[in-house]
Amino acid sequence: MPYVNIRIAGTLSREQKKQIAEEITDTLERVGNKPKSYTYISFDEIPQENWAIAGTLLGNDK
Numbered sequence: 001m002p003y004v005n006i007r008i009a010g011t012l013s014r015e016q017k018k019q020i021a022e023e024i025t026d027t028l029e030r031v032g033n034k035p036k037s038y039t040y041i042s043f044d045e046i047p048q049e050n051w052a053i054a055g056t057l058l059g060n061d062k
Contacts, residue, residue: 009051
């Protein structure tokens, strides 16, 4: 059973999540021979101020 966890800084629209989920599920079916009904995907939307890259927090510091 594939389980895919997507962590992203900021947010995605419901439509964006739907498209990402469909494409990942299709890829696992096509490449990994995994039935669509076996694939679970979760989205973790993390506020940008909780992410840092190269020691710098993302988001708007004002």
